Amino acid sequence: MDELSKPLLLLVDDDETFRQVLQRAMSRRGYDVIAADSVDAGVQLAKANPPEFAVVDLRMPGASGLELVKALHELDDQTRIVVLTGYASIATAVEAIKLGAVHYLAKPATADEIITAFGRIEGQTGLEVPEDPMSVDRLEWEHIHKVLQEHEGNISATARALKMHRRTLQRKLAKYPVRA
Structure with a gap:
């Protein structure tokens, strides 16, 4: 070729x-x-x-x-x-x-x-839906990242929206994602 x-x-x-x-x-x-x-x-x-x-x-x-x-x-x-x-x-x-x-x-x-x-052109309809809900830690992690995305990656704006101290948010963001 x-x-x-x-x-x-x-x-x-x-x-x-x-x-x-x-x-x-x-x-x-x-x-x-x-x-x-x-x-x-x-x-x-x-x-x-x-x-x-x-x-x-x-x-x-x-x-x-x-x-x-x-x-x-x-x-x-x-x-x-x-x-x-x-x-x-x-x-x-x-x-x-x-x-x-x-x-x-x-x-x-x-x-x-x-x-x-x-x-891949289409989604997979045969994908298994998990039986168990996400853990509370995983839900928190997902929510933080959703709010961060809504604020275009701005840590300060995300911390204000979450009513969280900026340093606390930074510590949580530095962690790897938790298992579902």
């Missing part, structure tokens, strides 16, 4: 090791991969050469990966975007899909899982 017939994939993740490993894996699977470590760098690459596929990390220094999803979708609404995150929440998953992502995967995701996600 020559370089001109390979689909272009934009990979944006601030974790250098993960980015390099995934870049090699996707290249071996037939993609021409361009990579960036921030939303701004990803937007510049996409403007110069619009990708057919994109893998976007949700949480990076500076702007959120959701900003990049929105920008990529505005550049070309046919770009197949998969969002990856180690901080999965219902609120961010819903926002990513609303902004134009085709799928949302929790890290660590393999190259094959990402390629499968690119091909």
